Amino acid sequence: MxxxxxxxxxxxxxxxxxxxxxxxARAAWRGHGAAQVLLRVVDTEEGRHLNAAFRxxxxxxxxxxxxxxxxxxxxxxxxxxxxxVLCASVLAGEATEQHKPLAAHFAHMIVHGMLHLQGLDHxxxxxxxxxxxxxxxxxxxxxYPDPYEEIP
Numbered sequence: 001m002x003x004x005x006x007x008x009x010x011x012x013x014x015x016x017x018x019x020x021x022x023x024x025a026r027a028a029w030r031g032h033g034a035a036q037v038l039l040r041v042v043d044t045e046e047g048r049h050l051n052a053a054f055r056x057x058x059x060x061x062x063x064x065x066x067x068x069x070x071x072x073x074x075x076x077x078x079x080x081x082x083x084x085v086l087c088a089s090v091l092a093g094e095a096t097e098q099h100k101p102l103a104a105h106f107a108h109m110i111v112h113g114m115l116h117l118q119g120l121d122h123x124x125x126x127x128x129x130x131x132x133x134x135x136x137x138x139x140x141x142x143x144y145p146d147p148y149e150e151i152p
Contacts, residue, residue, distance in 0.1 A: 012045035018115040024107040034078035047087030063109040065116035084113035
């Protein structure tokens with residue numbers, strides 16, 4: 001079972017509910033046994049700061065995944081996967097630009113971040129295709145459309 005902790009570092013009104021965020025993270029948990037993840041919804045300033053500090057990029061990005069080091073898991077406790085940081089304003093802008101419901105885009109980025117925390121990546125074409133297939137399956141199971149389908 002996956003324990004999901006949610007933090008909103010900005011006013012919560014207008015953003016997907018903790019329940020919706022929990023649901024997306026749990027749907028993407030591919031492991032067995034007890035695990036924990038932290039989802040943090042941030043403003044542009046915090047998103048920009050984190051992206052600069054950890055990726056050397058000076059703008060906020062939609063999602064950042066921070067895998068936990070092994071020592072972050074308490075002996076005998078659930079596996080701590082790490083943190084997923086979601087920049088609300090970037091996600092809102094992308095959802096509008098891509099003609100997607102905000103909840104669907106948040107769910108996609110949580111699923112994407114969860115897969116990164118579980119070791120998947122998209123550095124090669126084959127990795128990207130495999131990861132996108134898994135994302136589509138998970139999101140379909142949640143009732144969301146294909147996030148990679150072009151919508152006019």
